[in-house]
Amino acid sequence: MESLPLRSSMGRSPLLASRGPARPEIRPRRVGLRVVSAAAAAGEGGAPEPDLRVRVNGLEMPNPFVIASGPPGTNYTVMKRAFDEGWGAVISKTVSLDAAKVVNVTPRYARLRAGSNGSVKGSIIGWENIELISDRPLETMLNEFKQLKEEYPERILIASIMEEYNKGAWQELIERVEATGVDALEINFSCPHGMPERKMGAAVGQDCALLEEVCGWINEKATVPVWAKMTPNITDITQPARVALKSGCEGVSAINTIMSVMGIDLNTLHPEPCVEGYSTPGGYSAKAVHPIALAKVMQIAKMMKEEYDKDYSLSGIGGVETGGDAAEFILLGANTVQVCTGVMMHGYGLVKKLCTDLKDFMRKHNFTSIEDFRGVSLQYFTTHTDLVQRQQEAIRQRKAVKKGLQSDKDWTGDGFVKETESMVSN
Numbered sequence: 076m077e078s079l080p081l082r083s084s085m086g087r088s089p090l091l092a093s094r095g096p097a098r099p100e101i102r103p104r105r106v107g108l109r110v111v112s113a114a115a116a117a118g119e120g121g122a123p124e125p126d127l128r129v130r131v132n133g134l135e136m137p138n139p140f141v142i143a144s145g146p147p148g149t150n151y152t153v154m155k156r157a158f159d160e161g162w163g164a165v166i167s168k169t170v171s172l173d174a175a176k177v178v179n180v181t182p183r184y185a186r187l188r189a190g191s192n193g194s195v196k197g198s199i200i201g202w203e204n205i206e207l208i209s210d211r212p213l214e215t216m217l218n219e220f221k222q223l224k225e226e227y228p229e230r231i232l233i234a235s236i237m238e239e240y241n242k243g244a245w246q247e248l249i250e251r252v253e254a255t256g257v258d259a260l261e262i263n264f265s266c267p268h269g270m271p272e273r274k275m276g277a278a279v280g281q282d283c284a285l286l287e288e289v290c291g292w293i294n295e296k297a298t299v300p301v302w303a304k305m306t307p308n309i310t311d312i313t314q315p316a317r318v319a320l321k322s323g324c325e326g327v328s329a330i331n332t333i334m335s336v337m338g339i340d341l342n343t344l345h346p347e348p349c350v351e352g353y354s355t356p357g358g359y360s361a362k363a364v365h366p367i368a369l370a371k372v373m374q375i376a377k378m379m380k381e382e383y384d385k386d387y388s389l390s391g392i393g394g395v396e397t398g399g400d401a402a403e404f405i406l407l408g409a410n411t412v413q414v415c416t417g418v419m420m421h422g423y424g425l426v427k428k429l430c431t432d433l434k435d436f437m438r439k440h441n442f443t444s445i446e447d448f449r450g451v452s453l454q455y456f457t458t459h460t461d462l463v464q465r466q467q468e469a470i471r472q473r474k475a476v477k478k479g480l481q482s483d484k485d486w487t488g489d490g491f492v493k494e495t496e497s498m499v500s501n
């Protein structure tokens with residue numbers, strides 16, 4: 076674990092103290108995203124050591140790796156473990172006011188393995204879950220957030236929250252969660268199963284009018300940075316992302332799980348995961364969703380760059396198991412990278428490998444800070460029409476270069492110099 080003297084600069088910031096019901100809907104940005112230069116970290120005489128520290132919405136993290144909301148953030152013991160292992164920040168399992176309404180079933184996970192016909196020997200590439208949000212009493216979770224912030228005041232703890240379509244409920248939840256000292260809120264507008272039946276999660280994230288209204292309630296109340304977590308189960312993810320930012324959120328996280336049916340057991344003819352002979356579509360995660368997540372993050376990053384000159388933050392999520400997977404999200408513009416299923420498969424120690432991999436990548440390219448390469452690959456995305464034009468032009472140029480003269484009879488008097496040059500190799 077990197078032992079850096081970092082601390083959250085938010086929480087009790089005087090800038091935030093002004094946040095309250097009377098504020099205009101769209102608040103001025105409170106903190107920029109500039110990253111401390113890595114030059115200071117340079118070893119004597121040698122190349123600077125890659126600096127993984129990030130500063131996002133004023134929150135300082137030792138590295139960009141964040142525990143995503145899910146089983147790895149369900150209770151005090153596991154969140155403490157995440158801090159001890161060196162994760163840059165922890166996002167809790169999503170909490171709501173009344174956990175008694177949350178009733179889970181088992182089995183609730185199903186896995187897809189690589190290899191022919193789902194060979195049991197293949198590595199896990201896809202993961203479906205039908206798990207709901209936290210089923211632990213809110214009061215218990217709040218006490219644990221408080222304890223964690225008391226024991227780790229300099230580490231970043233983000234509470235994931237979700238409520239029913241009710242302004243009072245949302246605002247009560249925000250007030251009680253913020254009172255524990257958490258550094259930021261991530262709003263789960265994206266859970267694809269179970270919760271939409273109660274007009275929660277993806278039901279809000281898929282409806283821009285609802286989303287705008289709920290974001291309004293949230294941002295009217297919250298005094299810490301708010302990240303809106305997007306569902307990929309929508310035609311154009313930039314639409315809700317835009318609405319969330321316009322409605323006052325400081326950042327966007329993407330993606331939550333993708334609506335899926337893991338498969339049908341060809342012996343029993345029942346779907347998986349199978350609960351008393353039945354199933355329900357769940358959320359897909361892990362390596363298989365990574366390319367889809369990259370596309371969604373790219374679309375959001377492009378929209379942010381083209382439409383806003385503010386430093387909104389972007390958190391990339393989906394199928395991260397290596398530092399290279401994380402580098403891809405950052406190259407598309409993500410400030411932080413979240414991991415859920417990767418931790419369920421490899422444990423909390425995964426963060427050490429992620430940091431080592433990412434530093435190796437940075438050394439290879441002489442990047443000294445995350446900001447050195449954040450968003451660098453975004454410029455290489457264009458339309459298909461533009462690809463066609465670029466390719467035709469490249470072919471034309473290659474042909475022109477290669478062309479030369481086919482035969483001595485082709486030399487002309489007027490074009491003699493050009494004709495000569497067309498056959499020179501350097």
Ligand SMILES: Cc1cc2nc3c(=O)[nH]c(=O)nc-3n(C[C@H](O)[C@H](O)[C@H](O)COP(=O)(O)O)c2cc1C
Pocket residue numbers: 143144145146168169202204206207208209235263266304330331332359360361362364392393394395413414415416417
């Ligand atoms: C078992 C499981 C439970 C999850 N629970 C939540 C949750 O409570 N709130 C939430 O916002 N996302 C939840 N997620 C979604 C993850 O945070 C993440 O967005 C998604 O799994 C993609 O990332 P991954 O491939 O790293 O897992 C859950 C994912 C899994 C696999």
